Amino acid sequence: MKAVQIIARGKPAFVDAPKPKLQPGTGLVRTLRLSLCGSDVRHLHHLPDARYPTATGETGHEMVGVVEAIDPVSNDGAVQPGDRVLCLAPDHRAMCEYYLAPIDRLLPLDPATPLEHSVQAQQFGTVLYAARVLPDLRGKTVAVIGQGSAGLWFNFALQQGGAAKIIALDLKAYRLAYSQRFGATHTIHNADGSTPAADALRAINGGELPDVVIEAAGEDASIRLAVSIARPGSFVLLFGVPRFDTMDGFPIFEAFWKTLTLKSMVGTIDDPGHASTRQALDYINSGAVDVGGMITHTFKFADVFDAYELHRIQDEGAVKIVIDMEG
Numbered sequence: 001m002k003a004v005q006i007i008a009r010g011k012p013a014f015v016d017a018p019k020p021k022l023q024p025g026t027g028l029v030r031t032l033r034l035s036l037c038g039s040d041v042r043h044l045h046h047l048p049d050a051r052y053p054t055a056t057g058e059t060g061h062e063m064v065g066v067v068e069a070i071d072p073v074s075n076d077g078a079v080q081p082g083d084r085v086l087c088l089a090p091d092h093r094a095m096c097e098y099y100l101a102p103i104d105r106l107l108p109l110d111p112a113t114p115l116e117h118s119v120q121a122q123q124f125g126t127v128l129y130a131a132r133v134l135p136d137l138r139g140k141t142v143a144v145i146g147q148g149s150a151g152l153w154f155n156f157a158l159q160q161g162g163a164a165k166i167i168a169l170d171l172k173a174y175r176l177a178y179s180q181r182f183g184a185t186h187t188i189h190n191a192d193g194s195t196p197a198a199d200a201l202r203a204i205n206g207g208e209l210p211d212v213v214i215e216a217a218g219e220d221a222s223i224r225l226a227v228s229i230a231r232p233g234s235f236v237l238l239f240g241v242p243r244f245d246t247m248d249g250f251p252i253f254e255a256f257w258k259t260l261t262l263k264s265m266v267g268t269i270d271d272p273g274h275a276s277t278r279q280a281l282d283y284i285n286s287g288a289v290d291v292g293g294m295i296t297h298t299f300k301f302a303d304v305f306d307a308y309e310l311h312r313i314q315d316e317g318a319v320k321i322v323i324d325m326e327g
Contacts, residue, residue, distance in 0.1 A: 001096055001098050008053065009045060025103055028070070028098060028100055029085060029106065030097065033065075035120060035122075039241040042243060057094055060092065065325075067083045069081055070103060084111065095304065107278060110285040118284065121277055122277065122280075124289075125281075130237065138161070141167065142214065143210040143229060144166065144169065145170075145214065145216060146169070146240060149319055152181075155168060160183075166186070167210065168184040169225075175314075178293065197228075198229050213229060213234065213236045214236075216239050217240040220243070224251055233258070233260070234260060236255075237265065238262065238263065296321070299324070
């Protein structure tokens with residue numbers, strides 16, 4: 001099969017790899033669609049030196065496909081050969097034509113929902129899972145740093161949770177244009193330099209900083225910003241995957257004296273029954289959320305390296321990028 005492998009930092013390559021063989025407790029899935037995530041960019045550019053070259057199939061983890069074969073001894077009947085499934089791939093090794101996964105990580109799809117929509121449930125599910133740790137949001141003001149797809153999903157989740165004000169911050173004005181479609185009540189373009197982010201927040205929020213801050217970008221500057229705009233005694237959720245190589249000056253002194261509650265969340269693989277991901281699929285299948293509204297680009301598998309680069313530079317109005325393995 002054809003697969004992607006990162007042969008050196010920032011250098012993906014196509015390789016020929018053995019097609020996985022069915023193992024006890026697994027299903028073999030032929031990949032149909034993937035979508036890219038900021039964590040894929042970090043695998044490509046920011047793993048420790050010793051991790052390169054990576055395993056084949058790295059990097060890709062938001063994946064849907066069709067079940068080619070499944071271990072009949074372990075299968076409970078929920079998924080059968082020929083079924084289309086959302087495949088959870090926490091090892092990031094799904095950027096390939098076939099992927100072998102434990103049966104319990106294969107979630108059946110609604111055939112009426114477009115595949116490029118269904119694949120978004122992986123990231124959406126991680127956001128819903130992370131949102132469980134947030135304090136009671138009813139009547140509260142929440143700032144969301146980063147308006148890529150994760151930040152947009154947080155806007156929606158916060159709206160569902162009853163937040164009174166959802167203030168979206170991003171360096172890219174075009175991304176903020178999506179924010180209110182997904183639940184933000186206010187936006188701040190914190191790259192224009194006219195008003196510091198903290199001052200802009202106070203102007204929106206009656207002179208006060210937010211009750212909750214969600215960091216959904218994972219950049220050094222955005223992580224520092226999350227601490228700087230947090231009200232003393234407030235809650236800060238660190239969701240954006242940070243770079244693996246450096247963290248330039250985490251403001252621990254400021255976080256300490258503000259007595260912040262800091263919580264990090266990553267992935268959903270330990271979520272019992274993958275409940276959050278199933279909830280994300282339900283939202284998408286019902287049309288309750290405009291999932292198609294964040295998909296801006298589709299690339300063929302042969303052009304995936306261009307897709308990686310577009311995601312990295314955040315140009316051409318890119319928000320969510322889909323890889324079509326059938327194209």
